[in-house]
Amino acid sequence: MNYQELSKEVSYALRHAPWEYELELDDDGWVGVDQLLTALRLNPKWSKVIVSDLELMISESKKKRHEIADGRIRAFYGHSVPDKILKNEATPPAILYHGTARKVKISILQEGLKPKQRQYVHLSQDIETAMLVGKRRDSDPIIFVIDAKLANENGVKFYLGNEKVWLADVIPPQYLNTI
Numbered sequence: 309m310n311y312q313e314l315s316k317e318v319s320y321a322l323r324h325a326p327w328e329y330e331l332e333l334d335d336d337g338w339v340g341v342d343q344l345l346t347a348l349r350l351n352p353k354w355s356k357v358i359v360s361d362l363e364l365m366i367s368e369s370k371k372k373r374h375e376i377a378d379g380r381i382r383a384f385y386g387h388s389v390p391d392k393i394l395k396n397e398a399t400p401p402a403i404l405y406h407g408t409a410r411k412v413k414i415s416i417l418q419e420g421l422k423p424k425q426r427q428y429v430h431l432s433q434d435i436e437t438a439m440l441v442g443k444r445r446d447s448d449p450i451i452f453v454i455d456a457k458l459a460n461e462n463g464v465k466f467y468l469g470n471e472k473v474w475l476a477d478v479i480p481p482q483y484l485n486t487i
């Protein structure tokens with residue numbers, strides 16, 4: 309089974325379009341593993357998918373995108389569904405990073421970092437991760453350095469994604485610098 313392809317489809321279902329799979333996410337983004345498997349199996353491509361495939365999909369991925377617990381599964385981050393997924397607020401590291409395309413530099417310096425299509429702004433714990441995120445959009449990405457400590461002290465909320473991805477509400481420009 310192609311776990312990368314499975315992961316893409318599971319991300320699509322759990323982040324963006326659960327209704328296409330007749331799934332309903334709870335407030336924290338969880339759905340029953342059995343419900344997800346039943347929905348996936350309607351597609352001939354995934355007719356044989358079982359829970360251990362989802363577990364392997366998670367363990368074989370370099371990125372921690374999904375989590376399974378107590379018979380349920382959810383995406384850690386990336387949501388665009390209309391109802392806001394509740395994330396746990398937490399104190400961020402002093403500095404966080406955001407990698408993106410050079411062409412949006414001016415706009416971000418003027419407007420700050422916005423969630424755009426997703427529910428939260430996505431930030432990286434380290435420069436290497438930010439570089440990988442930015443490379444999705446630009447071969448020579450720009451890295452923003454976020455003064456997360458000061459932003460948080462001044463009331464900007466941060467939330468736990470996974471151990472490398474932090475989530476936040478809009479980050480105003482005064483907390484941003486470029487490397």
Ligand code: HQG
Nearest residue numbers: 373408409412415416419420421422424425426430441473
């Ligand atoms: C940009 C992937 C203009 C922002 C990644 C980004 C990540 C602005 C884009 C996760 C802006 C949104 C999320 C402004 C923000 N003006 N552009 N004011 N504010 N932007 O995909 O952070 O592989 O929603 O710079 O690795 O790129 O899917 O966010 O380029 O962890 O698991 O608006 O998705 O993970 O793009 O990526 P995205 P992102 P997965």
